Amino acid sequence: MRLGCCGTTGLVIGVLISATSARGQLTSSETDALSKLQSSANTAACSASDASSCAQAAAKLIPVILGDSPMIENLRKLTDEIGGRVTGTAAMAKAVQWGIAGFRAAGVDVHSEDYSLPVTWNEGATRLTIIAPASLTLSNATLRAVSEGWSPAIPHGGVDANVTDVGDGSEVELSRAGNLKGAILLVHSEIGSSWPDLFNEYMRPPGIIARATKDGAAAILWMGARERLLLYRHTNSLTGEIDRIPQAVVAREDGMRLARVVAANPGKVRVRLEMPNQVNGPTEQENVVGEIRGYEKPDEVVILGAHLDSWELGTGALDNGCNAALVIEAARAIKSMGTLPKRTIRFVLFSGEEQGTIGSLAYVKSHASELDKLRGVVIVDSGSGRFTGFSLGGRSDTEAGLRQILKPLDAWGATQHTADASFGTDNFDFLLQGIPTFVANQEISNYLANYHAASDTFDKVDQRELKLNTVIAALAAWGIADRTEPVGKRLTRAELDSLVRQTGLDEQMKLLGYWEQWQSGARGRKP
Numbered sequence: 445m446r447l448g449c450c451g452t453t454g455l456v457i458g459v460l461i462s463a464t465s466a467r468g469q470l471t472s473s474e475t476d477a478l479s480k481l482q483s484s485a486n487t488a489a490c491s492a493s494d495a496s497s498c499a500q501a502a503a504k505l506i507p508v509i510l511g512d513s514p515m516i517e518n519l520r521k522l523t524d525e526i527g528g529r530v531t532g533t534a535a536m537a538k539a540v541q542w543g544i545a546g547f548r549a550a551g552v553d554v555h556s557e558d559y560s561l562p563v564t565w566n567e568g569a570t571r572l573t574i575i576a577p578a579s580l581t582l583s584n585a586t587l588r589a590v591s592e593g594w595s596p597a598i599p600h601g602g603v604d605a606n607v608t609d610v611g612d613g614s615e616v617e618l619s620r621a622g623n624l625k626g627a628i629l630l631v632h633s634e635i636g637s638s639w640p641d642l643f644n645e646y647m648r649p650p651g652i653i654a655r656a657t658k659d660g661a662a663a664i665l666w667m668g669a670r671e672r673l674l675l676y677r678h679t680n681s682l683t684g685e686i687d688r689i690p691q692a693v694v695a696r697e698d699g700m701r702l703a704r705v706v707a708a709n710p711g712k713v714r715v716r717l718e719m720p721n722q723v724n725g726p727t728e729q730e731n732v733v734g735e736i737r738g739y740e741k742p743d744e745v746v747i748l749g750a751h752l753d754s755w756e757l758g759t760g761a762l763d764n765g766c767n768a769a770l771v772i773e774a775a776r777a778i779k780s781m782g783t784l785p786k787r788t789i790r791f792v793l794f795s796g797e798e799q800g801t802i803g804s805l806a807y808v809k810s811h812a813s814e815l816d817k818l819r820g821v822v823i824v825d826s827g828s829g830r831f832t833g834f835s836l837g838g839r840s841d842t843e844a845g846l847r848q849i850l851k852p853l854d855a856w857g858a859t860q861h862t863a864d865a866s867f868g869t870d871n872f873d874f875l876l877q878g879i880p881t882f883v884a885n886q887e888i889s890n891y892l893a894n895y896h897a898a899s900d901t902f903d904k905v906d907q908r909e910l911k912l913n914t915v916i917a918a919l920a921a922w923g924i925a926d927r928t929e930p931v932g933k934r935l936t937r938a939e940l941d942s943l944v945r946q947t948g949l950d951e952q953m954k955l956l957g958y959w960e961q962w963q964s965g966a967r968g969r970k971p
């Protein structure tokens with residue numbers, strides 16, 4: 445997932461972007477741009493005070509990544525042959541092997557790191573049927589629906605209940621709906637088309653779930669936010685534990701029809717919701733960690749990461765297979781430069797991201813003693829839309845260094861860095877530890893239209909943009925690792941307290957249930 449992003453605006457299109465051929469080979473104008481980079485290599489450094497050159501690095505990375513590369517075939521195998529990979533499933537275990545094989549083929553050292561996933565979850569045969577009034581049961585009585593991830597199972601036979609339309613689920617609407625006990629609630633949604641829409645898709649449910657649970661509702665039906673019957677799955681449980689109340693997403697058109705018949709037959713529409721989800725566990729899960737050791741300060745580390753897990757209605761191509769492939773390709777390209785960075789670069793494929801960034805939290809916990817020497821974390825998790833810059837996780841002190849590092853690629857337009865901070869991807873627990881984090885800001889492109897949906901497949905990935913994004917991500921990781929001075933310091937708890945307030949991250953954490961852990965020091969830098 446990636447829940448929020450900066451706004452995006454029109455961008456200057458660099459010569460390399462406009463001229464890249466479909467085959468990913470260098471065109472003549474790319475070669476020109478490359479030779480310009482090579483000739484400026486001695487002047488454009490990764491930082492103000494050292495001779496190390498990010499322009500030189502860019503000039504080496506570009507032909508490797510834009511030339512013949514295994515990245516696209518790697519991605520095709522992950523998505524078409526392994527497919528959707530929910531954390532805790534056999535497909536996820538295969539994806540871990542895919543990641544290990546990918547790093548090995550790139551000539552990069554690799555290992556996996558275990559952690560415990562609280563439960564495993566598989567959808568059963570979800571079925572939503574109108575059972576009353578009788579006049580509605582003659583045809584099209586079965587509505588298209590899928591269980592939300594990590595929803596509790598409804599025991600065999602399902603639950604029969606009246607449907608109560610609670611509109612958008614606001615306090616006012618919920619109060620107007622009257623007694624919710626035993627009812628199945630139908631919550632309306634707007635069609636999502638922007639980053640703020642997606643953010644709201646996650647920020648709205650916690651209050652509704654709390655109220656529904658308190659009032660003893662039987663289940664919640666979320667009207668789909670995507671048109672043309674497109675089904676998608678995510679979870680509102682962000683701890684890896686089973687959610688408090690059964691929930692399903694109903695295909696938008698079916699949900700709207702249900703709302704209309706409820707309005708026309710007040711108090712009389714009953715449905716049967718069958719949702720025999722399989723819940724097991726706990727189980728061991730793995731993050732995959734590739735590594736290129738630094739030659740000067742090997743105990744100082746920079747992470748380039750993306751999550752490898754996905755939902756499984758589609759094959760997790762935009763979210764986030766393409767960026768898992770990007771991380772492996774960046775490792776291959778940096779390895780092939782033939783020059784080691786000053787600091788160690790770790791290339792991490794996280795699991796458990798879709799269940800609440802559980803894998804990256806596990807990494808932070810198991811590497812707690814190294815966090816003082818973790819110099820930066822770069823995360824990519826928004827499909828294959830063009831990079832517009834990086835989200836700096838609520839700080840501005842890291843911006844100057846990042847600009848120096850990416851200067852050789854300024855013409856590519858990834859220069860709109862933003863000082864926002866939000867929950868939503870694997871930088872979260874690093875940010876809360878005071879580590880400089882950099883999450884790629886990307887054009888929304890086709891990300892939201894296919895978000896967590898059956899349609900998130902290999903064919904949706906823009907291969908050209910993915911390669912260009914790979915160059916930028918690789919250069920960012922290289923530059924943070926190779927510049928003389930760290931790109932930013934580790935923030936103290938007091939500085940983080942102020943960052944959390946100033947960015948509104950406090951309100952997000954309260955809504956999503958993380959606030960007490962943050963306050964007590966169970967999550968984030970200890971007070």
Ligand SMILES: [Zn+2]
Nearest residue numbers: 445446763764
């Ligand atoms: Zn994602």
